[in-house]
Amino acid sequence: MTAATALAQPPLTTIQDTLYKADGTPFNGLLIISWNSFQADNQANVVSQSLTVKVVNGYFRVQLAPTADANPPSSYTVTYNSDGKVQFQETWVVGPSSTPVTIADVRVSTSSIPSNNAPVQPQNQTPIPESGVTGLTNDLSLRPMKGTGFSVGRAAMINSAGGIDAVIGNPSDCVFVDGTSGACGGTSPLFSDAEVPGGTIDGNNATFTLANTPSPAASLALFRNGMAQKPSVDYTLTGSTVQFLTGGVPQPGDTLLAWYRLPAASPIMGQQTSTGSTPQVICSTAGTSTSSANFTSLGACTIPANVLQTGDRVELHFDLAHTGGSVGFEYQAIWGATTLTDRVAPAAETMVAGKGEAGLYNGGAQARAESWGTVLAFAASVANATDNVAPGITVSFPVKLVQTATDTVTLVNFTVVRYPAQ
Numbered sequence: 001m002t003a004a005t006a007l008a009q010p011p012l013t014t015i016q017d018t019l020y021k022a023d024g025t026p027f028n029g030l031l032i033i034s035w036n037s038f039q040a041d042n043q044a045n046v047v048s049q050s051l052t053v054k055v056v057n058g059y060f061r062v063q064l065a066p067t068a069d070a071n072p073p074s075s076y077t078v079t080y081n082s083d084g085k086v087q088f089q090e091t092w093v094v095g096p097s098s099t100p101v102t103i104a105d106v107r108v109s110t111s112s113i114p115s116n117n118a119p120v121q122p123q124n125q126t127p128i129p130e131s132g133v134t135g136l137t138n139d140l141s142l143r144p145m146k147g148t149g150f151s152v153g154r155a156a157m158i159n160s161a162g163g164i165d166a167v168i169g170n171p172s173d174c175v176f177v178d179g180t181s182g183a184c185g186g187t188s189p190l191f192s193d194a195e196v197p198g199g200t201i202d203g204n205n206a207t208f209t210l211a212n213t214p215s216p217a218a219s220l221a222l223f224r225n226g227m228a229q230k231p232s233v234d235y236t237l238t239g240s241t242v243q244f245l246t247g248g249v250p251q252p253g254d255t256l257l258a259w260y261r262l263p264a265a266s267p268i269m270g271q272q273t274s275t276g277s278t279p280q281v282i283c284s285t286a287g288t289s290t291s292s293a294n295f296t297s298l299g300a301c302t303i304p305a306n307v308l309q310t311g312d313r314v315e316l317h318f319d320l321a322h323t324g325g326s327v328g329f330e331y332q333a334i335w336g337a338t339t340l341t342d343r344v345a346p347a348a349e350t351m352v353a354g355k356g357e358a359g360l361y362n363g364g365a366q367a368r369a370e371s372w373g374t375v376l377a378f379a380a381s382v383a384n385a386t387d388n389v390a391p392g393i394t395v396s397f398p399v400k401l402v403q404t405a406t407d408t409v410t411l412v413n414f415t416v417v418r419y420p421a422q
Contacts, residue, residue: 008042008043008044010040010041010042010044010065010066011040011041011042011065011066011096012064012065013063013064013065013066013094013095013096013097013101014061014062014063014097014099014100014101015060015061015062015063015064015092015094015101015103015105015106016060016061016100016101016102017060017061017102017103017104018058018059018060019055019058019060019103020058026057026058026059027055027058027080027082028055028056028057028058028082029054029080029081029082029083029087030053030054030055030081030082031052031053031060031062031078031080031081032050032051032052032053032078032079032081033050033051033052033053033062033064033076033077033078033092034049034050034051034076034077035048035049035050035067035074035075035076035077036048036074038067038070038071038072038074039070039071040065040066040069040070041066041069041070041096046065060103061100064076064092064094065094066094066095067092067093067094068093068094068095068096069095075091075092075093075108076091076093076094076106077089077091078091078092090107090108091107091108092106092107093106093108094106144158144162144163144164145162145164146163146164147161147163147165148163148165149165149166149168149309149311149421150164150165150166151166151306151309153306153390154166154167154306155167155175155181157175157179158179159179165179167179167180167181168180168309168420168421169181169182169307170280170304170307171304171305171306171307190262190263191259191260191261191262192210192211192212192258192259192260192262193259194257194258194259195210195211195257195258195259195260196256196257196258197209197210197222197242197256197258198210198211198285198286198413199286200410201250201251201252201253201254201256202252203249203250203251203252204249205250206243206244206245206249207241207242207244208241208242208244208250208256209240209241210240210241210242210258210260211240211284211285212240212260212262213239213240214237214240214260214261215262215263216261218231219260219261220237220258220259220260221258221259221260222234222235222242222256222258223257223258224248224250224255224256225254225255226255233245233248235248242258279417279420280417280418280420281415281416281417282301282303282314282416282417282418283301283395283414283415283416284414284415284416285299285413285414286299286411286412286413287318287410287411287412287414288410288411289408289409289410289411290400290401290408290409291401291405291407291408291409292401293400293401293402293403293404293405294400295330295332295398295399296398296399297396297397297398298397298398298399298410298411299318299396299397299411299414300395300396300397301316301394301395301396301414301416302392302393302394303392303393303394303395303418304392305390305391305392306390307392307418308360308393308418309360309420309421310360310362310421311360311361311421311422312359312360312418312420312421313357313358313360313418313419314357314358314360314365314395314416314417314418314419315355315356315416315417315418315419316333316355316356316357316395316414316416316417317353317354317355317413317414317415318353318354318355318397318411318413318414318415319352319353319411319412319413319414320352320353320399320409320411320412321350321351321409321410321412322349322351322352322407322408322409322410323350323407323408323410324406324407324408325347325348325350325407326347326405326406326407327347327401327402327403327405327407328344328345328346328347328349328402329344329345329349329399329401329407330342330343330344330345330399330400330402331343331345331352331354331371331397331398331399331409332397332398332399333354333356333369333395333396333397334395334396334398335356335358335365335367335385335387335393335395336385336387336389336393336394337387338367338383338385338386338387339383340356340358340367340368340381340383340385341354341356341369341370341371341379341381343376343379344402345375345376346375346376347407348375349373349374349376350373350374351374352371352372352373352376353371353373354369354370354371354372355369355370355371356368356369356370358385360389360421363386364384364385364386364387365384365385365387365389366383366384366385367382367383367384367385368380368381368382368383369381369382397411397414399411
């Protein structure tokens with residue numbers, strides 16, 4: 001029974017109160033409660049320590065082991081801290097209680113503070129300027145400071161001026177010792193996985209394009225509807241161009257996927273090279289088609305979170321093809337939630353080309369767009385985009401026919417390129 005009692009948790013008394021300043025406003029600050037080692041009434045050993053309790057809008061609550069019946073007799077020293085400085089101290093003697101008590105119930109007079117015959121009086125403290133502390137200003141100047149490229153949530157690097165900048169790159173990149181980023185693995189071969197070759201799958205088109213040239217060419221693993229295609233039997237490869245042979249031409253509804261190796265010096269699409277200053281091709285591929293009178297996104301490119309930063313410039317290009325010629329069509333280029341361009345092309349229009357740019361500043365981007373066609377006149381626009389780029393942003397290209405028809409509009413190709421800030 002004695003051993004079990006010694007190991008038991010000491011009983012706790014709840015101290016709960018609402019604190020105010022002399023002017024009637026709620027007290028906000030910290031109460032730092034410290035004590036020396038003592039043995040509680042149930043023989044539990046309470047070691048010397050301190051506890052910091054935050055007071056918000058005057059509300060205070062804490063649970064403490066009673067000291068009124070402790071061995072040896074003990075008390076709590078409580079320091080009140082508010083407005084960044086110590087206001088005063090007092091001593092508490094806590095008795096056992098099954099119901100909450102107030103601070104007035106545990107506060108004792110200053111004359112009874114153990115080992116301190118003089119009361120602790122509030123101190124009028126005046127802030128000391130940095131220049132008034134010998135050597136402080138010089139010491140502070142030696143610490144690293146935020147650089148112009150500083151950004152939260154990114155790996156840090158020390159720039160040439162000794163400031164702290166954020167590392168530029170994609171979340172999947174590796175950081176090099178010079179603070180730049182790039183594809184992981186150093187000079188080892190890189191890979192392109194599950195790439196969709198560019199080209200229209202309509203049963204007639206036999207030519208498709210890869211984003212990069214496989215190196216070596218024999219590393220290309222090409223799949224049609226999940227079935228591996230055999231070189232020289234199903235297709236031939238010239239550079240980055242795949243030419244399907246008779247009998248192997250993809251039919252409507254088919255899917256194509258390619259895996260291949262890249263030269264060690266070439267970056268995978270969307271990754272930054274180790275120089276830290278080369279443009280990044282975030283997306284570059286063919287889009288889809290629509291014959292709907294409702295807006296349909298024919299292609300989209302999502303720039304990942306924490307990639308774009310102030311000073312970056314993002315460039316986008318898109319090309320549309322229109323077949324049928326019976327009705328016109330409307331097309332848009334959208335940056336996040338901001339429409340960069342929205343134009344209607346006439347029924348006679350067969351091709352449209354467009355491009356845009358977004359120059360990022362602190363809090364948004366100034367964006368411009370241009371587009372024209374074989375019939376459609378050249379037009380340009382400029383707008384402010386306040387979209388938050390930190391969680392990532394999507395560039396999309398919605399298109400619709402102006403009315404229901406059998407015409408088709410195809411996003412032949414779109415590319416999004418990032419020019420990192422320097």
